[in-house]
Amino acid sequence: MELVELNKICDLKNGFAFKSKDYVEKSNTLSCRMSSIRPGGNFDLDHNKRFLPDNFSEIYSDYLLKDGDIVIAMTDLAGDPKILGVPTIVKTEGKFLLQNQRVGKLIIKNEDRVFIPFLKYALNRPENKSYYKKFAGGGLQINVGKKEILNNKIPLPNLATQKRIANILDEADKLCQLNKKIIEKYDTLTQSLFLEMFGDPIENQKNWKVNRLKEISIKILSGNTPKGGSKVYVKNGITFFRSQNIWRNRIELDDVVYISQDIHNNMQKSSLKNGDILMTKTGRINTENSSLGRAAMFMGKDNSANINGHVYLIRLKENIINEFVLFILTTYKYREYIRSVCVGGIDKRQINKTHLEEFPIISPPLKLQNEFAKRIQIIAQQKQQAQEALQKSEDLFNSLLQKAFKGELV
Template sequence: MEIIKLGDLCDLQNGYAFKSDDYIDSSETLNCRMSNIRPDGTFDILYSAKYLPDEYAEIYEDYLLRDGDLIIAMTDMAGDPKILGVPTVVDTKGYNLLLNQRVGKLKLLKEVDTRYLKFALLCNQSRQYLKRFASGGVQLNVSKKDILCTPILFRGLTEQVKMSDTLEKVLRIISLRKKQLFELDELIKSRFIEMFGDPVENTMNWKVCKLGDLSDQINSGNTPKGGEQVYVDKGITFFRSQNVWKDRLEMDDIAFIDKETHENMKRSSLMHGDILITKTGRINTENSSLGRAALYLGEDDAANVNGHVYFIRLKPGVNNEFILKILVSNEYLGYIRSVCVGGIDKRQLNKNHIEDFPIICPPKDMQNKFIDFAHQVDKLKFVS
């Protein structure tokens, strides 16, 4: 076992810059783009499919992909750095696939298990290495040179195959578990619609209140003076937009500020049960950071938020879990995207938008009954 450069094992072929004018309604030839590489390393050629004329498969034969080819994302997808440097193995599903610009094809120079190479590039160390060299404004890019300089832990072919087989078994188990969790979430969503109908269209004619009237406080945080320079290793939890996701808080990339900075930002100090909602983001991406909402369940005055996150502190007696279920529903996502303001590249929710959010107000006993049901379903997620 040794550490070598990726370039010792393979070369990298860049894709072709097909134009939007090249796309047609349907064919047997597709453009393999960034969006077909999923953040978890899986490949989905039919995701946001773009079709090309069938004669392109012959004209651009040098860019034709085959089953088992290993490709890698050289640019983030619509500003989401989770895709940068992600590798995947191609599955053509019988289509002609043509490699697009900013997607690289790794051409093996030595006998290597393609699956092993994918897992090696997908590991956190390789991803972090490439992020260090990424550059750009709206989108981050990594060069062919930097990709081929990525350090790889190299093993003998027999050990590569053995490790790949084991990892694939683990991934199948994880995939099955994700499917189960998704189905439980869908059960909760279905129960909500059954009990309350569409929360935006108000198909059951419930009383509607503005979110501002149900709240004691709605405010965004601030960027502390000095920005990231004031972050510390331990201290007051500091939530940024990348930490606030749909009905959950992600702590992998959490920042901390010291007590003095926190005291200077006292106005945005969080209380247990506050709803956090993100302020800005693009509207045409799968995991847009615009309008994502989650509950803060930590201790009072032990966390703060930056300027890209609003906190909503509801009045006593208002069911924050029920309000959150409304805000994270697919129906409300469409509503949020309809009221936000800004340019094509990035949109924003203003405070007055959030204060004016229409919230259905069914009887409290029905709200509580639904939340009890959601809790019972959530418990099933932890049953082995």
Template sequence: MLKKGKGKFRFVGMIMKTTQLKNIGKFQSGGTPSKKVESYFGGNIPWITTVALNGKIIDQSNATDWLTEKGVNKSATKIVPPYSLMIGTRVGVGKVAVNKVSMCTNQDIISIVDINTEDWDIDYLRYFIKASAPYLNKQARGATIQGIKLEVLQNLKLPLISVEEQKRVALILQKVNLVIDNRKTQLNALDDLIKSRFVELFGDPVKNTMNWQVCKLGDLSVQINSGNTPKGGEQVYVDKGITFFRSQNVWKGRLEMEDIAYIDKETHGNMKRSSLKHGDILMTKTGRINTENSSLGRAALYLGEDDTANVNGHVYFIRLKPEINNEFVLKILVSKEYLGYIRSVCVGGIDKRQLNKNHIEDFPIICPPKDMQNKFIEFVQQVEKLKVKVKNSLDETQVLFDSLMLKYFD
């Protein structure tokens, strides 16, 4: 087992020699051609930013853009030869990938090229950088955009072990990583199964391709309101008390509790109007709309006890009439089609949009027969049970992977 001792690595009782990352190859920076010159783009040379650094082997399919030879020659970017180590040093510090084909990078990526394959296994190095990412992030500096200096990366110490041992370690990690990827694929497939079943039964919920009766969400609801931000903001939060949901807690179909806040009973009592009931749908009121996980219009179901939680001013709660299937309505609201609809009706600037109460009240909701809705939700519940099993297996495998990374690199 690898452990640190007085700046050196050791294997169970024996001193492990180390070397610095700067000794494994040549360090090469990237650059970005001017976007104002059209002739720099549209060529056949793949160019990437840190978005493409996915911890794996990448190729031209991961390209952020395509450059011409002129674009490469007239900018600071350089051709990175195949099987180099690409590392994010800014806007994605510690992210890593290995390129399968020649490509270029922007200035936020440092590539290590001309690695001696007789001494170093590229996959081992890739896992070493992944294990070093937390340390690299701690070294990041900057007021608006944080990054690390080249020396921080170059001075990283790594175990000096035989290439055969490196390959053995990398193979073990790859096998466990493959299981993790398979579990994630299973989860995505189960999500796709629910989506395809919905479309099969009900069609497009916005275009209403099956001509179902349509009702406004306001007519299906008892109450639709946003909460309030207590006077004093974060100063009034307490360690334990009434659960207080903010926009960062409301995601697509789920509530995230990791960054949850709490308020005391007195503050909650002054905000009775937004006290939550079991089964309320929560929806984010403001945010960006230009990303996959857009913060505007995300929705999830509150399943806690009545009057033991509240929401701030950036979250709406939608309390449906007792006879309305809230799980079915939620599935409509979090569908891909509805995300497009929400983007079409919200107001505000490019960076921050808002849903007003009247927008939500006017949301068109298809209303198929109740027995069809109920059968679909029963199907969803069965699939969710399978997802829990797969998720538990994924978590266990991730723990194994993390423990192996600590064993080999900490």
């Protein structure tokens, strides 16, 4: 399949740098920002909406987007990984303005040569992520420039073949999206169940007894970064969790690293035990997944893993129901509380240990906590089935994606 530089078929236009003071409470004009682009290449208009004055659609008409336009992420945030270089097709409600230098609109030079849905899939291949990382710079916020994006090469068969490939991939993607929505419903169900049984864990309308986190814990501490940094990582050894591995109620192993047994032995204070709660200590708060304050439970073997300096270890007392405390820490209400007590600048915030120790944890009767834990365990089992179905559908999609660009679907 012929490889063509993107600049032969597209140009790229950045958005306008609207300021936070420009936002209004409600209007028919929205801004298109990084949060509109999801890792899989889907467009999300509903999350974290920002409205602009309606007259902006006339003042900044050069930045108006329409249904079917394709935009691409030019930044990868620590709290919102796997976004860099991801394209998505715009779906609008009312007026929609392209915002800031983090998002670019791809302008097709010849529509008779390019089918936009095909272009989205071509740009979202795994090879592109490796390509962008060669040029990315910026530290916590990693950026890639217009030149690097347009110099990228993509497969470009004839228009009829592009449409056929896009249609096949669209059908496979619909199955993935259906499974994702089912998982989201299970998450919503557990949140609703918690609020029904216990109310808001911060406002505590039901007047439950409240303990400070340090009162129900036997250990609260952060790990260490070994001398030498990444140079000391080994291919096989003790699992070493960093903040990018800790997500909301789950641990991701895609980017996990390992340390030697000797280094682990010198870091025994932060050696993990089954049931330990891990929480990210530093990060950003202005992204969907807010890299600061995410929490998950370690379910591995005792002393088989350790943590670096950006992760807290919370080890609860024996009479405490770990699942209940973890659920509190991962509620949306608690996320707002964490944002209110963290310290630091815009790009990097931190939870101090003294703040963490003072986290308020409601303490309803153990009978109710156990009942809740049993009910969410049933939901978790159903959710696991949905996740397995999602994995199968994503495997099918990725297989079709690889075949498509090897010419095996033509």
